[in-house]
Amino acid sequence: MSFKMHLLTSRTVAVILPVLLLLGMLYSYIWRHYRDGIFGQEVRPADGSSSRVDFTIVNHWFHLVASDYLEYQQPSIVQGSRTDVVTVTPWLAPIVWEGTYNPELLDSIYRPQNISIAATVFAVGKYTKFLRDFLETAEQHFFVGFKVHVYVFTDRPKEVHQVKMASGRQLFKRAAVDSASSPLQLTVVPVPGSNRWQEISARRMELIQTLIEEKLQNHMDYIFCLDVDSKFHGRWGTESLGALVAVIHPGYYRDDRSKFPYERRPESTAYVAPRKGDFYYCGGAFGGLLQEVHRLANTCRTNFEADAKKGIEAAWQEESHLNRYMLINKPTKVLSPEYLWQDFKPRNPEVRIIRFSGVIKNYADIRPNV
Structure with a gap:
């Protein structure tokens, strides 16, 4: 060279x-x-130390593999199955309504992935009276055919009814017991009661965060946080899966955002300014990938504690903080009011099916303070 x-x-x-x-x-x-x-x-943590929360990498949400043997109707991009409702948000997240998806196709994609779903429900004080209907209807409609583990937080473990379970399903009474051997499992997690329903409501985010850190990370894929004073009436399944999932509140989805009951005090960390806001989301039903719900719960808990130091309690506790969070951190999938209707409301024409609904109740009878 x-x-x-x-x-x-x-x-x-x-x-x-x-x-x-x-x-x-x-x-x-x-x-x-x-x-x-x-x-x-x-x-x-509160002591200022730093600890890392690690989660299993989730491939099934990013890589959707369909079955080659399944036949279904050809989809169209010029003729939609629903023209009476909006099915996508301005940030291009799907809004799930009846008739906008193929349940058999979705199940065939997710079932081979062996996904696991956790659900939390809080039955504190007299709210234990709603637990039987919640659990029995969940067994009939909530992710049927998939691995589901329901965590029941209650201050009255002895009042938790022995739900009549299907073959091979179990009820665990100690939070320490955790097995993935059966399709649907229940764990009772003892928690202290309270003389204020607002405190019970606000504490949920902290308990959800702790549950994820101590029990669920690297063991579950998705988590949904649901109200106990509700019942399932129809399918709630793989169509609801997403990174961060919100449910549009049935009481406000037809209203202008100026009527949404956001926290309007600027000194609160849950503050949403006038002329801002997308939808008003339910605090009684939300979920998503484990790591995304952990981030939400951690943020809402931190903001709630910051408000408490200033003597502020947001208008609707964790629901106010959740709406503030999702204004900035947009949900990747939005569920229509089908996924948390209210029994006292007549069904509007666009609501073709009620999947999950809050039951009629007397708050003076079940809440420690009204």
């Missing part, structure tokens, strides 16, 4: 090597932050 060629090669290596090193460092930096942002989260 000539001296001139050798000199050219040396100069080329001298230029390329630093570039490759720089690209390697950049890739490492981007991947680390991408990984931490999606699959992990830094949590800072």
Whole structure:
């Protein structure tokens, strides 16, 4: 090799090597932050120490593999199955209504992935009276055919009814017991009661966060947080899966956002300014990937505690903080009011099916304070 060629090669290596090193460092930096942002989260306890919460990488949500043997009607992009309702948000998240999806196709995609779904429900004080109907109807309609583990938080474990379970299903009375051997499992988690229903409501985010950190991470894929004073009436399944899932409140979905009961005091961390807001979401039903719900719960809990130090309690406790969170952190899937209707409301024409609904009740009878 000539001296001139050798000199050219040396100069080329001298230029390329630093570039490759720089690209390697950049890739490492981007991947680390991408990984931490999606699959992990830094949590800072009250004592100021730092502890990492790690989650299993979830491939099934990003990679949807359909069965090659399933036949179904050809989809169309010029003729929709629903023209009476909006089926996508301005940020391109699907809004799920009856008739907008194929349940057999979705189930065939998710069933081979062996996904697991956790559900939390709070039956504190006299709210235990609603638990039997909730659990028995959940067994009939909530992710039927998939692995589901329901965590019942209650201050009255002895009043939890022995629900008549299907073959192979179990009821565990100790939170320490955790097995994935049966399709549907129940765990009773003892919690203290309270003389104020507002405190019970506000404490839910902290308990959900703790449950994820101590019991669920790396064991469950999705989690849904549901109100106990409700019943299932129809399918709630794989069509509801998403990274961050919100349910539109049945009481306000036809209203202008100026009528939404957001927290309107600027000094609150749950504050939503006038002329802002997308939808008003239910505090009684939300969910998504484990890591996304953990991030939501952690943020809402932190903001609630910051408000408490200033003597502020948001208008609708955790629901107010949830709506503020989802104004900034847009849900990736929005469920229509089918997924949390109210029994005292007549069904509107666009609501073709009621899947989950709050039962009629006397708040003076069940709440410690009204």
